[in-house]
Amino acid sequence: MPVTKERALSPLFIKTAPVGFHCDGGGLYLSVRPLKAGDGVARSWIFRYRRHGRLRDLGLGPLSTVTLAAARERARQARQKLLDGVDPIEELIAARTAAAVSAARKMTxxxxxxxxxxxxxxxxxxxxxxxxxxxxxxxxxxxxxxxxxxxxxxxxxxxxxxxxxxxxxxxxxxxxxxxxxxxxxxxxxxxxxxxxxxxxxxxxxxxxxxxxxxxAPVEHHEALRYAELAQFMVELRQLDSISARALEFTILTAARTSDTIGAPPSEIDLDQRLWTVPAGRLKGKKGARKRDHVVPLCDRALEIIGNLSIEGRRYVFASDEGAPLSDMAMLECLRGLRPGLTVHGFRSTFKD
Known part of the structure; x- marks a missing residue:
């Protein structure tokens, strides 16, 4: 693009100046560029300077917003910064970066x-x-x-x-x-x-x-009295549902609800009569060192597993869709037999 010789621009000229760089003096230029789409031109102010042997252009704003007088003042401020050893473009980049960091820190x-x-x-x-x-x-x-x-x-x-x-x-x-x-x-x-x-x-x-x-004093899980457990188990075995079998298995192994419903077949060793719950699935105090929990399986527990045909399943106690039972399934089953009791309470019955 052609560059005019250094001379003061007039308000009339800047409105009709042809395509090119038109110098006003002191490094201030009016840039007139053709628009990419359609007719017309874009007019904007540029402050051109050399820093460490490198020619740099600092945009000062469009003519539609920045008047000739305002552009001259902005160019004067840029020259002052250069005199003080400050690169105006680097200063602008630093300011925008600081603003972006500040905005990021405002995450709600x-x-x-x-x-x-x-x-x-x-x-x-x-x-x-x-x-x-x-x-x-x-x-x-x-x-x-x-x-x-x-x-x-x-x-x-x-x-x-x-x-x-x-x-x-x-x-x-x-x-x-x-x-x-x-x-x-x-x-x-x-x-x-x-x-x-x-x-x-x-x-x-x-x-x-x-x-x-x-x-809020600690409320212990309501537990069934040990003397009543035998009769309860008889009633429970009469129910024909996966949640009833899961509850029975949980009682026989003194397990937690989450351990039972999340158990895959790979944790059950029928030959060794053992159920091994990996440390990663165990509930416990945060930061406490955990080990795999190995549970011996009694005859009835083995019978429950054997009757389920667990081969090919993702979970031992699965719903009809193959997903693990809901953590409420066993509780709902229990409520039908002994309202007010909790599944977790059977761990206390086991201790008794």
Missing amino acids: FEQCAESYIEANRSGWKSVKHADQWKSTLLTYAYRVIGSLPVDVIETVHVMKIIEPIWKTKTETANRVRGRIEKVLDCAKALKLRSGENPARWTGHLDQLLPRRSQV
């Missing part, structure tokens, strides 16, 4: 929580677990901190969520607190926030709220 709690759930979904044992996360955060947390940037959330916000339900829904409140803590820990790891976690219990919220045992 809800956005961060959704990201955390998706990142951990595959590692959770149950699809329902992710749904429970979303449900509790939606019900209790999002209305208070959902739209807040994660870097501004403080103890007062967490207390506004937790305190109203701490005495009436203690277990739910603690779950919500723990989930908020995990999301904020994740945000800190991503450098989206700094400082202490306002949802931390030990050494923090435990100084502001009463212990759970003070407001």
Whole structure:
């Protein structure tokens, strides 16, 4: 494109200037370029300078927005920066980068929580677990901190969520607190926030709220008396359903519900009369060292497995669709025989 000789441009000329670079002096140019689509031209201001032997063009804005006087002032400011040893283009890039970082740091709690759930979904044992996360955060947390940037959330916000339900829904409140803590820990790891976690219990919220045992004493699972177990088992064996067989097997092995419904055939060794639950499937304290749980199988337990024809199945106790039984299936079966009891309570009966 042709470049005019250095001379001051006039307001009239810049409106009708032909295609090319038209110099106003001091490194300021009016750039007139033909539009790619259709007729017409684009007119914009350029500040051209040389830095470390390299020719650089700094855009100062379109003529439709930036007047001749404003363009001259912007060019003057750019010359001043160069005089001070500052490259105006590098300064502009740095400013835009800082703005992008600042915008990233404004990720809201809800956005961060959704990201955390998706990142951990595959590692959770149950699809329902992710749904429970979303449900509790939606019900209790999002209305208070959902739209807040994660870097501004403080103890007062967490207390506004937790305190109203701490005495009436203690277990739910603690779950919500723990989930908020995990999301904020994740945000800190991503450098989206700094400082202490306002949802931390030990050494923090435990100084502001009463212990759970003070407001919600531990309620043990209702268990069947040992003397009544024999009659119960007779009644249970009369039921012809997969949930009844799963419940019977669970009682005979003193297992947890999750261990039974999630058991694949590969865990059962009929020849050795053993059921081996891998450490990865066992419930236990976080951080505790776990080992495989090996359960001897009595004659009746072996008979139950033998009658199910488990070869080719994905789960020993599967629904008609091949999926594992619902964690409520055995409980519903139990309610039909002994309302008020829990499946987990049979572990206490076993101890007795």
